[in-house]
Amino acid sequence: MTFQLFVQLLAAGVLLGGVYALISIGLTLIFGVMRIVNFAHGEFLMVGMYLSYYLVTAAHMNPYLALIVVAPGLYLFGLLVEMTVIKPTVGQSDVVQVFATVGLSIVLQAAALMAFSANVMGLNLPITNALLHLGWLTIGVPQVLAFVAAMLVAAALFAFLGRTDVGRAIRATAQDRSAAALMGIDVPAIYRLTFALGTAMTGLAGALLMPIYSVSPDVGTQFVLVAFVVVVLGGMGSVSGALVGGLLIGIVETFSGFVIDPQWKAAIYFIIFLIVLVVRPAGLFGIRGSEETAS
Amino acid sequence: MSALLQLRNVEKRFGGLLAVKDFNLDVEPGEIVGLIGPNGAGKTTLFSCIAGYHRITKGSIVLDGHEIGNRPAFEVCRAGVARTFQVVKPFARMTVLQSAMVGAFLHHRDAASARRVALEVLGRLHMEHLAHVEARSLTLVLKKRLEVARALATQPRLLLLDEVMAGLSPGEVPELLDVIRSINAGGVTVLFVEHIMAAVMTIAQRVVVLHGGELLADGTPAEVSRDPRVVAAYLGEEYAAGA
């Protein structure tokens, strides 16, 4: 492998990884705070992609301006889902939690199939095909924009969680929900907020992916597994873990896609996934014992 | 006559924390021994070590000549040690009879004889009339008693009871004490952890006091409750000095 090729692959991997990170942050945030593994996460991404697609094709918005609509749109969508499906499952058995979101995922996918048909739809605009040449290095403009936007969103989230009262309240709830209540934090409200926020971020990721990939009702299933791998690798519940995990998986994907048949790349994730689950179930950055204790 | 249970120089360390230090204890067959101590003294940790739920970092635990230290919980049970849990762990959606049968299956492979043994044990605990009630719908008192029944159905030689009185109302305690006495009269050695002192003092033949992971006192209830070191451990140093 030449140095140039190495750099080219690395650049592509990092760019892809940034988007993977953004896809995964919502999932890990929701898990960290609410201890709910959202099996419908991929469908939230899909909803974000369709919304972006129609904003661009029907309302003729710039795909990056569409973000301004997608984010609040998905936030409201997340609120709705939390209040109808998720809230009743908090504190329930694993069966209820797993299959309520599995069922939600089936419903959303089927609804998309009924509404938009199974056709694979992509954007074809000047910007989606633009390339950026940096000397001998060539990268796609949408990839760069998606990466930059993903990093900005992640930075904004970090700032929000780290520097605002509500952000601290979210982290406090994740670490010890009953101690959080003693601080005067309204825990159910934090759950609602977290779920909606996680959904909005996932929708943003979808909108950023729209200029790069095409959308179909089952697009979520392609990305949800990546998100689970990233989140488990980074440590369930760790936002910074998702960031690092996303970048790692992006790099692994581009390199393994080059070294071995790209068809197998997904198998590589899953094998990483199973290895992590066996060897270090808490992930690279996972926090053991941050769950609420019984006493 | 050698002891049924022998703990020799048992140590349990969690990272930097020494929860149990160089602990020695002999329990003779047929005894009822109470294990007491202030919060955080290491009582439940010690129980978990004996029952195979924690690994010990040093020492040995011998049951009737066989080393059981650091064996998995199910093997410890097969060796003849049954336990209850401080926080009850019922098989929620099984009936009382079914729960007891799970214990009885240890020595009786077929369902008919397991059922027979389970019913016999339930009879001893005055629970036969509840045989077909789901465990989750029992009151706490009965759940605690079901824990004992389940453990007893494995036909143990040593029964470890971890705070079976906790959470019972004052009126409910004597009834359970009678049950424990009758179990002991049936030939089962009992080692128990308890916070409700009045209960410990009436039932135990011998009381062992644990403090800061170490053995503080070992003697009859009367001896132990007069021991100034014990009083100090419970009420604070100055209290013992002043009293």
Add this chain to the structure above:
Amino acid sequence: MRAVKYLLLVLAIVAAAVGPLVTSNSFVRDLWVLVAMWGAVATAWNLIGGYAGGLSLGHAAFFGIGAYTSSLFYLDLHLSPWLGALAGGVVAMLSALVIGFITIRLRGPFFALATLAFAAILGIAATNLTALTHGAEGMTIPFAPGLGHAIFASKLDYYYVALALLLAYVALTWWISVSRFGYYLVAIRENEDAAQALGIDAVRVKLAATLLSAFMTALVGSFYAQYRLFFEPSIFATDISVQIALFAIIGGMGTVWGPLLGAAILVPVTGELQSWLGSSLPGIDAFVYGAILVLAILFVPNGFVSLLRPLFAAKHPPAATQQAAEAEAKT
């Protein structure tokens, strides 16, 4: 009460035996076959998911292994699918041993994710090991009816094969549910620590259930291959795994009849929906599946069997229960 129960059982078996004879409509007969087939797979899933409490979302793996193994032996080595099915069962057990070791200590959602990933890996392998599996093109079995080929001209013959499997599985489940093994599985599901304290080697017991469930699922997978005579790597898809689990959950996990009940309700409902609206509104069947799943899990978490139970419940004095119900109502 007991007599009524046995009478109902006999009636149900008679109905199952003669039911498909009443119609000659091929679509309806297909539904009967599918109910028996999915009922059997869901019953197999129930051993892990219902009795042992491991929420597998990867049973399509065992189903697909069964289909691929028997078909490969049949097409490449001309081994009768009857024997090929057994071979598939053995291969499925071996794979269950591997995945079992990986997942057995994982709890709830993580177990579900790991099993899901396992099936996904097999799906990718089936797509890309083209020399062996014909890749995405799928496996086509030539239509050559004959008992030795396990290929039949009439759907009825398939139906009775599936019914035999189903009855065997239900009977096995019933037997397990009243034997030591079944008690141990439920005890582990309800509380693993407490089970260990009663001398149960939880890892071994769960692994045994996993192997058995994998074997049973694979047999039905082989049946599916011989029935449809065509399948693709999508046989490993998550949808299939979810559907298997769904039947058992909707019907009633951890009960002898629940999984069959689930299949008997959902297969015809969605089959009919698909045939009415499938061409005009693709996705309607999945939508109904999903909606039923969400509603059932939130409102009938113990499955439809729990709604029927009062009809059969023995009359035990509910004194203690009532007390507890009151206490629960308060909290």
Add this chain to the structure above:
Amino acid sequence: MLEVRGLAAGYGENAVLFDVSFDVPEGSLTVIVGANAAGKTTTCRAISGEIETRGGTIRFGGEQIEREPSNRRVERGLVQIPEGRRLFPFMTVEENLLLGSYAHRARAARQEALDEVFTLLPRVAERRRQLAGSLSGGEQSMVAIGRGLMARPRLLVMDEPTLGLAPIFVERTFEIVAEIRKHGVTVLLVEQNVKRALSLCDRAYVLEHGQVVMQGAGEQLLGDEGLRRAYLGM
């Protein structure tokens, strides 16, 4: 300021409190003592709203509050330092303190409160950038007290603040309690360290098996033989 009448509470079917009544007058230091498992922590949790009550009433400043969620009670100035500190281990000391003033009533005076806490607890000021989980038990308990004070409490409920502490920190804790009281905060202290607590307080209640079995002025209870019985059973 706080009036508890006939309080009953528990977990699931586990009834812990049967009939607990006591008063905490404004400006006082009131103590509850009792053996392990007597129901002290459950009492605190019922007062703060962490668990639901099964019976009885809790009045705070004259208003009935036993049905209000925790966060509303904090807004009223009813603040608890829970048993075992319950700091947020993966946050810095300063963040923990800031969370203490999450309630709206405390936010306005946040900087002032922070300065006060740092003056009262200089050790906490030194550690402000460290993760709370990395501190020693004694330091954690100081942070927990600081976090409680940040909420500008009218009544501060302290659940076994000395549990598991080295003697020097136990001593320090009692000094701080006295100091807090001087600042005009009413304190309800739940303690295992009987002697020290009783000599410090205005009034004390002895809890045994979910019931108040003795009450009186602290010094008066100290000499009572019944107290030893409550702890040692004979």
